[in-house]
Amino acid sequence: MSRSAHPAGPRHADVLPEGHYSAPPADLNSLDPKVWSSTVRRNGDGEVTVAGLEVSRLAEEFGTPAYFLDEADFRERCRAWADAFGRNADVFYAGKAFLSRAVVRWLHEEGLNLDVCSGTELVTALDAGMPAERIAFHGNNKSEAEIRRAVEAGVGRIVLDSFQEIVRVAHIAQELGTVQKAFIRVTVGVEAHTHEFIATAHEDQKFGIGLADGQAAEAVRRALKLDGLELVGIHSHIGSQIFDMAGFEVSARRVVQLLAEVRDEHGVELPEIDLGGGLGIAYTSDDDPREPHEIAKALSEIVTRECDAAGLRVPRISVEPGRAIVGPTAFTLYEVGTIKPLEGLRTYVSVDGGMSDNIRTALYDAEYSVALVSRTSTAEPMLVRVVGKHCESGDIVVRDAFLPADLAPGDLIAVPATGAYCRSMASNYNHALRPPVVAVSDGSARVIVRRETEEDLLRLDVG
Numbered sequence: 001m002s003r004s005a006h007p008a009g010p011r012h013a014d015v016l017p018e019g020h021y022s023a024p025p026a027d028l029n030s031l032d033p034k035v036w037s038s039t040v041r042r043n044g045d046g047e048v049t050v051a052g053l054e055v056s057r058l059a060e061e062f063g064t065p066a067y068f069l070d071e072a073d074f075r076e077r078c079r080a081w082a083d084a085f086g087r088n089a090d091v092f093y094a095g096k097a098f099l100s101r102a103v104v105r106w107l108h109e110e111g112l113n114l115d116v117c118s119g120t121e122l123v124t125a126l127d128a129g130m131p132a133e134r135i136a137f138h139g140n141n142k143s144e145a146e147i148r149r150a151v152e153a154g155v156g157r158i159v160l161d162s163f164q165e166i167v168r169v170a171h172i173a174q175e176l177g178t179v180q181k182a183f184i185r186v187t188v189g190v191e192a193h194t195h196e197f198i199a200t201a202h203e204d205q206k207f208g209i210g211l212a213d214g215q216a217a218e219a220v221r222r223a224l225k226l227d228g229l230e231l232v233g234i235h236s237h238i239g240s241q242i243f244d245m246a247g248f249e250v251s252a253r254r255v256v257q258l259l260a261e262v263r264d265e266h267g268v269e270l271p272e273i274d275l276g277g278g279l280g281i282a283y284t285s286d287d288d289p290r291e292p293h294e295i296a297k298a299l300s301e302i303v304t305r306e307c308d309a310a311g312l313r314v315p316r317i318s319v320e321p322g323r324a325i326v327g328p329t330a331f332t333l334y335e336v337g338t339i340k341p342l343e344g345l346r347t348y349v350s351v352d353g354g355m356s357d358n359i360r361t362a363l364y365d366a367e368y369s370v371a372l373v374s375r376t377s378t379a380e381p382m383l384v385r386v387v388g389k390h391c392e393s394g395d396i397v398v399r400d401a402f403l404p405a406d407l408a409p410g411d412l413i414a415v416p417a418t419g420a421y422c423r424s425m426a427s428n429y430n431h432a433l434r435p436p437v438v439a440v441s442d443g444s445a446r447v448i449v450r451r452e453t454e455e456d457l458l459r460l461d462v463g
């Protein structure tokens with residue numbers, strides 16, 4: 001690996017341009033356990049290991065860029081969520097964050113349920129052996145074929161997202177001679193404190209049925225009349241990467257109010273509520289996420305208090321964490337390519353991936369951390385922007401971070417907390433080959449999603 005010197009970029013002591021960064025960390029070699037998965041360490045030679053495996057060995061065997069997913073950490077997080085919510089609640093892992101057959105098996109073994117939002121996610125779940133009754137099917141525009149497949153498979157719940165869908169699911173269930181358990185997704189009118197594109201409970205957006213204008217009550221009225229449906233509950237999801245519990249509090253209160261209205265009008269107490277996912281994780285050391293037991297306690301207290309006030313039995317609660325389970329369990333490993341110092345500004349560090357393996361920075365202005373992982377360095381911090389190799393100036397992986405000033409082509413750097421919404425939102429832009437996901441556990445590594453090949457792409461082009 002080359003360690004040749006190159007013209008140094010701006011140092012932290014120089015005037016720093018505007019950006020989202022705080023001061024450089026006291027020690028650039030330290031790995032904050034908030035953002036790295038639980039088995040990540042530096043070994044005696046200064047190289048980073050995960051599950052006991054050196055990153056240079058992993059890069060040699062699996063290539064870069066690649067996602068390395070820490071199985072032990074994933075399983076620990078599943079257990080933490082299951083234990084925190086206990087027997088009177090259900091945890092549905094949101095498969096959109098990252099889904100593969102191995103992940104489905106781990107979830108199954110750890111006793112979690114699964115939320116899918118497309119026919120193909122459903123097929124992946126069933127194929128890997130997730131019992132259908134432990135699957136929830138979401139989506140604002142499920143096709144008839146997808147609904148049929150889900151009902152035929154016997155999924156535990158379909159979350160109804162529109163008036164058309166209420167009728168569609170009921171008809172399909174009746175045609176198939178069954179009764180489908182369902183939730184109605186409502187938009188509770190909460191402005192979640194997160195990026196506009198990932199906030200989902202304000203009224204002016206595509207998901208769910210509005211509460212405030214009485215539409216949700218009307219949806220319940222219609223669903224209760226249809227023979228093909230068994231309405232078991234109300235669903236609300238307020239957005240994603242949320243730290244503040246206040247939004248969940250308002251959401252829970254409004255959902256319980258609807259349950260009370262339904263009881264008053266129909267004499268029916270719906271037995272369940274689903275408060276969705278959306279819990280934030282630490283992408284940088286500045287983020288302070290809540291632990292599952294704090295979240296469980298807060299939600300259960302709110303729901304119990306509101307139900308007591310309304311004279312309702314406390315419903316069974318479900319939650320749907322995706323990011324909070326898989327996000328912190330993986331990092332993306334890249335090799336440094338070109339380095340471009342811009343005096344007085346920052347140094348552009350190009351890696352062998354980019355927006356095709358992590359679109360979140362470009363799409364949501366997401367913040368990430370980065371570290372030099374193939375070695376330690378005592379060089380002073382240099383302000384960098386880690387960019388990809390795509391033909392797009394917005395192709396940014398880490399907008400503002402510090403790396404040692406002796407960084408050189410051939411060094412390996414890693415971006416932590418890329419387990420959620422990176423591989424699952426990866427693209428083939430510029431005919432990039434989507435990277436593999438490698439599960440690491442206890443000194444061994446195995447590919448769970450292989451790297452795409454040129455042949456894969458050429459085969460799609462039937463031209």
Ligand SMILES: Cc1ncc(COP(=O)(O)O)c(C=O)c1O
Pocket residue numbers: 094097115138200237239240241276277278279320321322323324420
């Ligand atoms: C209905 C629903 N449930 C769960 C999730 C998972 O969210 P997160 O990964 O932020 O926990 C999402 C995505 O935002 C969602 O739309």
Ligand SMILES: N[C@@H](CCCC[NH3+])C(=O)O
Pocket residue numbers: 096198240241360364420421
């Ligand atoms: N994909 C988004 C979150 C949306 C989740 C699904 N509703 C992210 O990366 O943050």
